[in-house]
Structure formats: C-alpha cells, structure tokens
Amino acid sequence: MIKEIVRDVFFLAQPSEPATKKDIQVGVDLQDTLRANSDRCVGMAANMIGVRKNIIIVTTKAGDIVMFNPVLLSKSGEYQTEEGCLSLDGVRPTTRYKHIEVEYFDLKWRKHRQKLHDFEAQIFLHEYDHLQGIVI
Template sequence: MAANMIGVKKRIIAVNMGFMNVAMFNPRIVKKSGSYQTEEGCLSLIGVRPCTRYQEIELEYQDMNWKKQRQKYTGWIAQIIQHEVDHCNGIII
C-alpha cells in the first residue's frame, strides 16, 4: 500500500513480505532488469490494466529507523514494490 493512496501525502509504502510487513520511506528504484508485460489490478480502479514490470529491481529506501537501505527484490515482491512506487510517483496503472 502507498500512503498517498489513502490520503497521506508522503512517499511511504508498506509491503507484505510473506512473514512480515515492511514500511519503506522515500522508496526509489535504482536498477531494474528483465522487463515483461503483465496485467495488474488496483483497489483504486475497476478491472485490470496492462503494464510493463521488471523481474528484478534494486530499491533504495529508508527503514523505520531512518537508516538508508539498498536491497534487491525479484518476482512477485518486486512487482508489488514497482506498483506501489508508481503510486508514490503519481502513476495509477
């Protein structure tokens, strides 16, 4: 979930990593590779829309303690993060 999609004008996303929810402040995709076409839905829209995503991304963000983090993500988690970062950038699929 992206904060700006619920009325909070901040660059914050929360992502469920399967075993825990992770809050990421000021997320920024710094590398991406392996583009593919997919369709995504969004709670803000009815139905699904086509979009381009990347199999692997590298993300910079600040954690809950304001420490800068840089991590690689792949697969489904990478796709979710890309969707939420798009929201932070004003993009709704």
C-alpha cells in the same frame, strides 16, 4: 489506525512529496490499513490513504516492509502483466521487471538497500508508480 482507501483518480494522479521523520505515523497507518485489507491487497502507497508522501508498504516473504522515500536503483527482466489496485476498479496492462534493487528508510529511519525479485518486485513497482502519480 486503519484508514479509508482513496479512490479519487485526480488525487492519486498527483506526485507525492518526500517523507520526513515526522511522517512515521503514516507508515504505521499503512501497516494497519494493509493488515485490514490483507485478503485483497499486498502493498499500499500513502496516497491510497490520503497522504501525498513518499511512503509505501510491500508484502515480502520476510513480512511487510514500510519504505520511506524509496528509490529504484536498477531494474532488469522486463515483462508484461496485468494488475488490479485497491483504489481502482478492474485490472490494467502494465510493464514490470523481474529483478530490481531499491534503497529506502525504514520505520526507525535506518537506510537500507535491498534486491527484490519476481512478485515482490512487482508489488514494489506498483506502489512506486503511485508515488509518481502514475495511475494504471
């Protein structure tokens, strides 16, 4: 189901909680909401649709990947950039990394380990910040 985008900075600044298998529908809602906003968005976190759970979706060359309880395992290649956010107005400076390795559970609750690079890594890191309550 397509959800309304949360723009409340106080809500967005609260850290999310671990997701469980009972939260699978939130991942589906993220897919639907991202598709509805694909002209201006390449990733989302569950708090952006009003759910404080550790769930994100990241657009990659292989397609959109829903990640439950993602963990950043490693990062390298620090650089400075500016980012916008569907939940916030304008753009803000931030530090990102060109190469990362992550671990997460998919929609079928299977564990994955994946390396992301360049813009895909940047998308992940932006959404991962949302889970920590970091509002850039």
